Amino acid sequence: MPALVEMLSGAETLEDGFALTITPDWQQGRTAYGGLTSALAVEAARRVLPEPLPLRSAQFSMIAPLVGRIEARAKIVRAGRNAVWVTAELVGEKGTGFLANCVFMQPRESVLALGGYALPDGLVPLEDAPVFETKVLPAFMQMHFDVRVALPADRLQEADLCWWVRVREREGLDADVEAVLLGDALPPAVLPHLPPRTPVSSMQWHVNMLNTAARPRDGWWLIRSTSRQSGHGLASEDILQWGEGGTPAVAGMQSVAVFA
Secondary structure, three states: OOOOHHHHHEEEEOOEEEEEOHHHHHOOOOEEHHHHHHHHHHHHHHHOOOOOOEEEEEEEOOOOOEEEEEEEEEEEEEEEEEEEEEEEEEEOOEEEEEEEEEEEOOOOOOOOOOOOOOOOOOOOOOOHOOOOOHHHOOOOHHHEEEEEEOOHHHOOOOEEEEEEEEEEOOOOOOHHHHHHHHHHHOOOOOOHHHOOOOOOEEEEEEEEOOOOOOEEEOOOOOOOOOEEEOOOOOEEEEEEEEEEHEEEEEEEHHHEEEOO
C-alpha cells in the first residue's frame, strides 16, 4: 500500500516526465482515485517548470480508466512574464486516460481584495469532530486518509457533504500536490440521494488556488462539496477547501456523470 510520496520517490524517470505503478489500494471503481491522478499530473507539470512557481489554476479531465503502470508527461505551452501554462498527460496501457491544463504564477499586489469564502455555519471544530466510520468509505480512503465529520446532518443542504480530511503520509509532498490530492476526497454530494450502487464518475474538475500561502492544520483540510443541479445524467458540484485558521485555499467545480 504505497503512499503517494513513496510512489513518486520510486518513479522511473522519463525524458519529459516519469512512470510509476498505480496499485489497487488507490483504485476507485475501475480507475484510480481522481485526486491521485490530478496530483500526479500537477507533479509532472511542476517538474518541467524552469523555476518553482505556485499552482494558481488547473483544469483536469478524467478521460478513461487508469490503473497499473502509467506514464506522466508534461510540456510548457507558454511562458509569460509571470505565468507559465503547462499541459500534462497520463497514459496507461490503453492510451491517454487523463489530461491537465495548469497555470503557475507568482502572487502579485492587487488593487482589489475580496473576502473570499466564509467557513460554514455550524462547523464542528476539528478537535470535537467525530471520526467518520471508515468501513463505509472506499478502500483507498480507508488505507490512505483520515476523515472526520465537519457538519452534522441537520446543518447540511439536500446534496451537501462537509468533512475534515488529511492524508496520512504527507511529509515531502509539494503543498499544491497535497492540496489537489485531498481536494477530490469527498464522494459526489448527490451520491447519498441516488439508488444504492448507482455508478458515478467524475469527468471534469476545475480548481482555482485562492491563497498560495494556505496550509492545512496538522495536515487537516476542511472540504465541502455541494450540488445544486443534477439531471440528464450530469451533476454539477461546487467544491471548497479551507486551510488553517479558516483560510480559503481552493475553489473548484466538478462535472459528475450519473448513470441512473
